[in-house]
Amino acid sequence: MNRQQLIQQIKEKRSFLCVGLDIDINKVPKSLMEEVKREEDEEDCLYATLVEFGARIIDATAPYCVAYKPNLAFYEAYGLSGMAAYESIVEYLRENYPNHFIIADAKRGDIGNTSKMYAKTFFEGDAQADALTVAPYMGEDSVTPFLGYEGKWVVLLALTSNKGSQDFQLMEDKNGERLFEKVLRQSQQWGNDENMMYVVGATQGRMFEDIRKLVPNHFLLVPGVGAQGGSLQEVCQYGMNADCGLLVNSSRGIIYASSDKDFAEVAGQKAKELRDQMDEELKKAGI
Amino acid sequence: MNRQQLIQQIKEKRSFLCVGLDIDINKVPKSLMEEVKREEDEEDCLYATLVEFGARIIDATAPYCVAYKPNLAFYEAYGLSGMAAYESIVEYLRENYPNHFIIADAKRGDIGNTSKMYAKTFFEGDAQADALTVAPYMGEDSVTPFLGYEGKWVVLLALTSNKGSQDFQLMEDKNGERLFEKVLRQSQQWGNDENMMYVVGATQGRMFEDIRKLVPNHFLLVPGVGAQGGSLQEVCQYGMNADCGLLVNSSRGIIYASSDKDFAEVAGQKAKELRDQMDEELKKAGI
Numbered sequence: 330m331n332r333q334q335l336i337q338q339i340k341e342k343r344s345f346l347c348v349g350l351d352i353d354i355n356k357v358p359k360s361l362m363e364e365v366k367r368e369e370d371e372e373d374c375l376y377a378t379l380v381e382f383g384a385r386i387i388d389a390t391a392p393y394c395v396a397y398k399p400n401l402a403f404y405e406a407y408g409l410s411g412m413a414a415y416e417s418i419v420e421y422l423r424e425n426y427p428n429h430f431i432i433a434d435a436k437r438g439d440i441g442n443t444s445k446m447y448a449k450t451f452f453e454g455d456a457q458a459d460a461l462t463v464a465p466y467m468g469e470d471s472v473t474p475f476l477g478y479e480g481k482w483v484v485l486l487a488l489t490s491n492k493g494s495q496d497f498q499l500m501e502d503k504n505g506e507r508l509f510e511k512v513l514r515q516s517q518q519w520g521n522d523e524n525m526m527y528v529v530g531a532t533q534g535r536m537f538e539d540i541r542k543l544v545p546n547h548f549l550l551v552p553g554v555g556a557q558g559g560s561l562q563e564v565c566q567y568g569m570n571a572d573c574g575l576l577v578n579s580s581r582g583i584i585y586a587s588s589d590k591d592f593a594e595v596a597g598q599k600a601k602e603l604r605d606q607m608d609e610e611l612k613k614a615g616i
Numbered sequence: 617m618n619r620q621q622l623i624q625q626i627k628e629k630r631s632f633l634c635v636g637l638d639i640d641i642n643k644v645p646k647s648l649m650e651e652v653k654r655e656e657d658e659e660d661c662l663y664a665t666l667v668e669f670g671a672r673i674i675d676a677t678a679p680y681c682v683a684y685k686p687n688l689a690f691y692e693a694y695g696l697s698g699m700a701a702y703e704s705i706v707e708y709l710r711e712n713y714p715n716h717f718i719i720a721d722a723k724r725g726d727i728g729n730t731s732k733m734y735a736k737t738f739f740e741g742d743a744q745a746d747a748l749t750v751a752p753y754m755g756e757d758s759v760t761p762f763l764g765y766e767g768k769w770v771v772l773l774a775l776t777s778n779k780g781s782q783d784f785q786l787m788e789d790k791n792g793e794r795l796f797e798k799v800l801r802q803s804q805q806w807g808n809d810e811n812m813m814y815v816v817g818a819t820q821g822r823m824f825e826d827i828r829k830l831v832p833n834h835f836l837l838v839p840g841v842g843a844q845g846g847s848l849q850e851v852c853q854y855g856m857n858a859d860c861g862l863l864v865n866s867s868r869g870i871i872y873a874s875s876d877k878d879f880a881e882v883a884g885q886k887a888k889e890l891r892d893q894m895d896e897e898l899k900k901a902g903i
Contacts, residue, residue, distance in 0.1 A: 351730070402726060402733035408741065412699050438751065439689060439723050440778040440844075443638070446689035454695065464725065464751045466773055468780020486753055491727040493755020496802055503790050515783060557727075 330430050330459050331480050332523050335548070336572050338395045338428055340616065343608040345573050346600060347396035347432065347550065349580025350383055350418065351403045357382045360590045375407055379414035384421055386584050389597035393604035396430040396576050397422060398550075419456035430576075432484060432550065433458035438467050444474040452478045460484050462528060462550075465512045469519055476520045483525050487512050488540065490530025490553030513543040522546040529568070531559020531577065537567035548574050554603075555582030561603070565610040573616055579603060617717050617746045618767050619810050622835070623859050625682045625715055627903065630895040632860050633887060634683035634719065634837065636867025637670055637705065638690045644669045647877045662694055666701035671708055673871050676884035680891035683717040683863050684709060685837075706743040717863070719771060719837065720745035725754050731761040739765045747771050749815060749837075752799045756806055763807045770812050774799050775827065777817025777840030800830040809833040816855070818846020818864065824854035835861050841890075842869030848890070852897040860903055866890060 339345050354375065362378055369377045387397065404415035422431055437447040451461045452475070460482035463472055475483045488498055488509040498509045506514075513527060522544075529540055531553035540549070549568055553559035554577055561577060568575055583603075587595035626632050641662065649665055656664045674684065691702035709718055724734040738748045739762070747769035750759055762770045775785055775796040785796045793801075800814060809831075816827055818840035827836070836855055840846035841864055848864060855862055870890075874882035 353733075400726075400730060400733075402724075402730045402737070405737045406733040408703070408737075409696055409700055413696055416695070434726075436724065436726050436751070436754075437689075439687075439721075440776070440780075443687060443689045446640075446687075446693040450689070450692045450695075464723070464753050466751050466753045466784060467723075467776050467778060468783030468785070470778050470780040472780075489727070489754050491754060491757050493727075493757040493759075496755030497753060497795065497798060498755070500787065500789055500795060500798060502787055508784065508787060508795065511784060511787060 332548075335395070335430055338430070339573050342393070342395055342604070343611060344393055344395055344604040345575050345577055345607055346394040346603050347398050347576045347578040348386070348390050348394045348583055348600060349434070349552070349578050350386070350397055350399040350584065351580045352379050352382055352584070353403060354378065354407065356585050356588065358588050358590065358592045361592070376410040376414050379404075379407065379411065380417045380421070383414070383418040385593040386596050387422065387426065389593040390583065390600040391426050391429065393597070393600040394429070396432060398432040398434045398578055398580070400580070401433060401435040416456040419458065423457070430460065431458045432460040432462065434462045436462050436464050436486065438464040438471040440467065441470040441474055444471050448475045448478065452481045460526065462486065465516065472516065473519050476524050481524070483520060484550050485512065485516055485525060485527050487527040488529050488533050488536060490532045490557050490559065494530060510539070510543060513540065517544070522548070526550050526576070528552065530557070531561070531564050532557055534563050535567055537564065541568065541570065545570060546572070546574065548576060550576045550578065552578045555579045561606055561610070565614070569610065569614050571616075573611065573614075577607070622682070622717055625717070626860050629680070629682055629891070630898060631680055631682055631891040632862050632864055632894055633681040633890050634685050634863045634865040635673070635677050635681045635870055635887060636721070636839070636865050637673070637684055637686040637871065638867045639666050639669055639871070640690060641665065641694065643872050643875065645875050645877065645879045648879070663697040663701050666691070666694065666698065667704045667708070670701070670705040672880040673883050674709060674713065676880040677870065677887040678713050678716065680884070680887040681716070683719060685719040685721045685865055685867075687867070688720060688722040703743040706745065710744070717747065718745045719747040719749065721749045723749050723751050723773065725751040725758040727754065728757040728761055731758050735762045735765065739768050747813065749773065752803065759803065760806050763811050768811070770807060771837050772799065772803055772812060772814050774814040775816050775820050775823060777819045777844050777846065781817060797826070797830060800827065804831070809835070813837050813863070815839065817844070818848070818851050819844055821847075821850050822854055824851065828855065828857065832857060833859070833861065835863060837863045837865065839865045842866045848893055848897070852901070856897065856901050858903070860898065860901070864894070
């Protein structure tokens with residue numbers, strides 16, 4: 330999906346919500362697990378539960394969001410069943426919701442020939458994502474192999490939402506440039522606002538002002554609203570640009586909002602609440 | 617495997633070689649592919665070829681190395697067949713070569729609850745590695761979830777072997793401390809030389825002197841000898857400590873040394889050549 334199509338989706342849906350699909354089998358409602366167990370034989374149960382949970386969450390939230398972000402750690406942890414579930418969920422999205430943007434949240438990045446293999450994994454084949462999160466520590470040749478795909482995006486880590494973001498990302502050189510600013514500045518020589526976004530945590534508040542000085546036009550993927558304590562209003566006040574330029578992610582606050590039979594319905598309500606707040610923010614910004 | 621056991625293996629084998637298992641199906645000898653094809657039905661062919669290639673390389677090189685490093689990118693790129701092959705190769709090593717150290721080279725790292733899931737993937741279950749490579753960009757809470765496992769190791773990226781290592785890792789703060797030095801220094805508050813190693817590229821030459829000032833006792837995982845141009849002698853001159861403290865990796869230079877039927881035999885010879893050079897270096901250091 331290209332930049333214009335993404336902006337179009339945001340305007341049509343009045344939402345820049347990304348729903349994080351961090352499916353933890355221990356948090357899937359028991360009623361759903363039992364339902365799946367009755368229908369499937371033992372072996373397929375884990376796979377079937379993950380896919381069924383994902384599909385129901387997607388069906389309930391799709392009207393209110395423009396993007397989904399499956400977190401690979403949560404699929405890999407269940408071995409081959411988990412990876413098969415990841416592929417099935419991406420294929421389900423591709424078939425049923427072709428206008429939703431899919432971000433594979435995998436934080437990859439390695440030397441050139443290895444990053445090329447990761448690019449193949451996420452950007453080729455049947456279960457293709459639109460974007461992949463990438464860690465910048467290894468520099469240019471670890472990132473560029475992901476940039477050669479038409480309509481695909483790198484989402485580069487800049488200033489993350491966690492406490493550990495303060496350990497290295499705020500390191501300052503003699504000219505006062507911080508590491509995350511160096512990442513924002515230098516990576517613009519590798520890609521542009523049509524194939525690169527940046528991760529900036531919602532917990533970073535007014536730091537969005539500093540970030541917008543360096544990347545006024547780029548999209549920012551913003552995790553940390555909800556469970557991690559970030560404020561949507563603050564993110565919009567300091568981070569929104571004329572095209573919106575934000576994808577705000579919520580995972581746990583939506584997909585585990587209820588652990589009862591009504592989990593999908595409640596997830597839909599939570600997504601709608603965020604969409605309504607986002608609509609307000611878009612209006613405030615004249616979008 | 618703990619530190620003492622690893623040092624014991626190095627002394628017994630007169631080797632600190634790690635063989636990188638970056639299995640690229642396009643580089644697997646055609647003769648082996650045909651052999652596998654005759655024995656397996658169509659569907660299992662990719663999986664069976666990867667596992668058979670891996671097993672033969674392992675059998676041929678095991679006497680000359682102390683560690684194996686499967687590179688996850690190369691397995692993930694082949695989807696579920698590839699991931700099944702990764703698991704089978706790790707299980708093959710566990711069963712047949714229990715004294716070899718297994719490093720899952722996956723460069724993971726994310727916020728705490730996500731790193732926990734990655735730790736579960738690589739350090740629990742049937743296909744357990746001894747160590748996992750981790751990217752430091754997201755700081756403390758992205759690394760510590762991997763450190764709670766008895767006998768398991770984090771191999772943290774410090775100064776990598778690729779050209780892009782110069783983009784951010786050499787950034788200097790006002791006191792002259794570089795990013796990779798900050799990573800080496802700060803991470804010692806999270807782990808110690810019994811559960812943490814560092815990646816330092818063989819291409820970094822005399823930088824090993826600076827690194828040893830900060831981490832005199834830690835093991836260093838050193839990629840970049842061979843195809844990437846690093847020198848074993850230089851690495852040993854500046855990087856070896858009283859316990860050896862090095863695991864030097866070679867991937868392409870060993871496993872693709874021949875593309876004919878004799879591929880395993882030649883891989884064994886290449887590994888033996890490196891072992892013999894390592895034996896010399898150990899003697900020079902009085903080990």
